[in-house]
Amino acid sequence: MSETAPSSGPRIFDRSLLRQRRRRAVALGAATFLLDRAAADLAERLSTVLRRFDRVVDLGTPGEAVREALAPMSSIGSVVRADAQFASEVPPAGLAVAADEELLPFGDGLIDLVVSALALHYVNDLPGTLAQIRRALKPDGLFVAVLLGGETLTELRQSFAAAESEVEGGASPRVAPFADVRELGGLLQRAGFALPVADVDRVTVRYDSAFALMRDLRRMGATSVLHARRKKPLRRATLLKMAEIYAERFADSDGRVRATFDLVYLSGWAPHPDQQRPQRPGSAKTRLADALGAKEFSAGEKPGR
Numbered sequence: 001m002s003e004t005a006p007s008s009g010p011r012i013f014d015r016s017l018l019r020q021r022r023r024r025a026v027a028l029g030a031a032t033f034l035l036d037r038a039a040a041d042l043a044e045r046l047s048t049v050l051r052r053f054d055r056v057v058d059l060g061t062p063g064e065a066v067r068e069a070l071a072p073m074s075s076i077g078s079v080v081r082a083d084a085q086f087a088s089e090v091p092p093a094g095l096a097v098a099a100d101e102e103l104l105p106f107g108d109g110l111i112d113l114v115v116s117a118l119a120l121h122y123v124n125d126l127p128g129t130l131a132q133i134r135r136a137l138k139p140d141g142l143f144v145a146v147l148l149g150g151e152t153l154t155e156l157r158q159s160f161a162a163a164e165s166e167v168e169g170g171a172s173p174r175v176a177p178f179a180d181v182r183e184l185g186g187l188l189q190r191a192g193f194a195l196p197v198a199d200v201d202r203v204t205v206r207y208d209s210a211f212a213l214m215r216d217l218r219r220m221g222a223t224s225v226l227h228a229r230r231k232k233p234l235r236r237a238t239l240l241k242m243a244e245i246y247a248e249r250f251a252d253s254d255g256r257v258r259a260t261f262d263l264v265y266l267s268g269w270a271p272h273p274d275q276q277r278p279q280r281p282g283s284a285k286t287r288l289a290d291a292l293g294a295k296e297f298s299a300g301e302k303p304g305r
Helices: 015-028 033-047 065-070 126-136 154-168 181-190 210-220 236-250 288-292
Strands: 053-059 076-083 096-098 111-117 137-149 194-207 257-269
Touching: 015 210, 033 065, 033 111, 033 137, 033 194, 033 257, 053 065, 053 137, 065 076, 065 111, 111 126, 126 137, 126 181, 137 181, 154 210, 154 236, 154 257, 181 194, 181 257, 194 210, 210 236, 210 257, 236 257
Parallel strands: 053 076, 053 111, 076 096, 111 137
Antiparallel strands: 137 257, 194 257
């Protein structure tokens, strides 16, 4: 199976480098606090769904966090971990298959549930991946995922841009682009999911310095894997200026700096004839004003004071 996106698609991320960075994170001692939070939240959301999922795929999630979070749930059957290259040299426990998130090997309509945590924001063609997931699901199958989006690492992005402009006379991409929650919700609809939902959980983490944040990013396997990244080593003067700017702009009164992580949660169902559908516009039998006990004004008319 190919480890790269199709040649005709966009190439935003170096996914081979991503797998190297994940292996390095394991060797350093992975920082999993965000992943553990995301996995626990996914399990909690699934606990409110009153049905059983027999065939489950954990798509691209680093490590075993999601599978361990789902293990105690009686509504979850066999969980297959699917990843292009496992981040640890230790073989994963349980069922596993080598599968790139961009080129899924599953047949149409075979899977009851696809879950994914902190993986899909590194996919080059996310609309294409979502469409493949929707096709792999059985009718009325469910997709639930969490990925980084929105204002994630906005402080680091701004600080690097300002430092490079000042020290080197120009900026280069250092932090991956992240889609906002509205864009991601629209992608679910575009991929053909029914009842799509997208919401965001903003997590603010405080560090002693920007250098401490960067150490954590290495241990998350989350340092830059952009194709367009500058290949030259980062200049020491630029790095020191970045840390100085970060402390000036994003420190609290105690001197510790803030880092934003927006966890965007996505869910959608493979279409099924028995699913609920929104009513057609104009089909309501009761006016909203009557339900609220309020006076209705025509367009352009202003209520009196």
